Amino acid sequence: MNHSSAEAEPETIEPLRYLKGDAAAIETELLRDYKFGQQQLIELWGQASAVAITKAYPLSALSKKQPTVLVICGPDQNGSIGLVCARHLRIFDYEPTIYHPKRSSHSLHQDFTIQCEKMDIPSLSYLPTEQVQLINDAYNLVIDAMLGLEADSSNIKEPYSGILVTLKQIKIPIVSVDVPSWDAEEPSQDGINPEVLISLMAPKKCALNFSGKHFLAGRFLPYDIQKKYELNLPDYAGTDCLLEL
Amino acid sequence: MNHSSAEAEPETIEPLRYLKGDAAAIETELLRDYKFGQQQLIELWGQASAVAITKAYPLSALSKKQPTVLVICGPDQNGSIGLVCARHLRIFDYEPTIYHPKRSSHSLHQDFTIQCEKMDIPSLSYLPTEQVQLINDAYNLVIDAMLGLEADSSNIKEPYSGILVTLKQIKIPIVSVDVPSWDAEEPSQDGINPEVLISLMAPKKCALNFSGKHFLAGRFLPYDIQKKYELNLPDYAGTDCLLEL
Numbered sequence: 001m002n003h004s005s006a007e008a009e010p011e012t013i014e015p016l017r018y019l020k021g022d023a024a025a026i027e028t029e030l031l032r033d034y035k036f037g038q039q040q041l042i043e044l045w046g047q048a049s050a051v052a053i054t055k056a057y058p059l060s061a062l063s064k065k066q067p068t069v070l071v072i073c074g075p076d077q078n079g080s081i082g083l084v085c086a087r088h089l090r091i092f093d094y095e096p097t098i099y100h101p102k103r104s105s106h107s108l109h110q111d112f113t114i115q116c117e118k119m120d121i122p123s124l125s126y127l128p129t130e131q132v133q134l135i136n137d138a139y140n141l142v143i144d145a146m147l148g149l150e151a152d153s154s155n156i157k158e159p160y161s162g163i164l165v166t167l168k169q170i171k172i173p174i175v176s177v178d179v180p181s182w183d184a185e186e187p188s189q190d191g192i193n194p195e196v197l198i199s200l201m202a203p204k205k206c207a208l209n210f211s212g213k214h215f216l217a218g219r220f221l222p223y224d225i226q227k228k229y230e231l232n233l234p235d236y237a238g239t240d241c242l243l244e245l
Numbered sequence: 246m247n248h249s250s251a252e253a254e255p256e257t258i259e260p261l262r263y264l265k266g267d268a269a270a271i272e273t274e275l276l277r278d279y280k281f282g283q284q285q286l287i288e289l290w291g292q293a294s295a296v297a298i299t300k301a302y303p304l305s306a307l308s309k310k311q312p313t314v315l316v317i318c319g320p321d322q323n324g325s326i327g328l329v330c331a332r333h334l335r336i337f338d339y340e341p342t343i344y345h346p347k348r349s350s351h352s353l354h355q356d357f358t359i360q361c362e363k364m365d366i367p368s369l370s371y372l373p374t375e376q377v378q379l380i381n382d383a384y385n386l387v388i389d390a391m392l393g394l395e396a397d398s399s400n401i402k403e404p405y406s407g408i409l410v411t412l413k414q415i416k417i418p419i420v421s422v423d424v425p426s427w428d429a430e431e432p433s434q435d436g437i438n439p440e441v442l443i444s445l446m447a448p449k450k451c452a453l454n455f456s457g458k459h460f461l462a463g464r465f466l467p468y469d470i471q472k473k474y475e476l477n478l479p480d481y482a483g484t485d486c487l488l489e490l
Binding site for chain 2: 033034035036037039040043044047050051054087088091092108110111114115118119120219220222223224238239
């Protein structure tokens, strides 16, 4: 139960809000006014993403003998979340492999990378784009942590445009972190087709017609922010860090 | 299941290790070699501590009408963990109040303080030490996040020495974070007597004869560290961030 609602007037239940440009504004406010740190937010988001993946694909339900997962990480924050997610998946006894084609020069991103390396999480030096079957055979699923809200879907550059072409051909399920690597505002016909979407903080506009399994993760948003942006988040149960929408 | 053990020789189960000076060495190694950040570790520890408190004292089992909790935060890392714990307790619908007599000048500690203030978590300006009954009446429990491993129990200074005298007189349960605010190596006869202890990463020597409810929290330690320090941690279940010892 949201505490602030307990004191409010009897209320009609407002629908969950799907964010457009506001997602960036919320994040700015969290960092600037609420004094959250990027490292802290990325850790919470990556951890919750890993928990969501264990819910959608429990170890016992994986089709392959080894609990392998390919985590494709982009150069920015979405990629950092993917790195944290991979590390927690490893703690949860999955066998993540990272594909991380462009390393960021941001020290936080580099630290998250080293944390994965020091956990002996392997990293691919290239993705076998010509032989999609290799990916289907090697992994149970692919985590798309490539491009976040900041990406411009009409102008996705290499290597990500090539990876997206590959992801459109693979047969194993795709899990997208926050936004599928397509446009955050309008779902694209050309985009990849994830089976699972993990929305962070609040769902984004592009997820309005998403028909797969949809999780909301990142249960830490201050009530004032939830109110200001009229997020109308559903209640999380117990101490769960995520819920299924 | 610990993944590395799957490949190891058939093994006898070694007893869980209770750390002496090694706790500080592990933390140094995590920060220096594994490139974890303090903000990240404190967030994980504080979050797991809050979850442990919900297990030991579920909302439905609290004796008072309001789910009030007093969180006493020290000036250093243990206090920062207490601040994060209070914030997550608020998210879990408890009503924490912070008592934080000495603010640190460390910017990380200040940021964690602001995060609590911005969540409208009240803060006491003084603790009614002369009227212990006021504390018994106002709160369901007290979280002791005052002094960590770095504290020298033979030389605890004001205001903490006075607070400890008060805590020895209260009737409501005490939950200690990482180490009760007594010596980490030898349990002290003069110390406070927590009902619950939340050991972070690994239990400390002082907890060897602890007879209350004992949680181990902070499930993120790289396997190489666990091995190097021969921690022999028990297996956490599922995606649980803690276990009861």
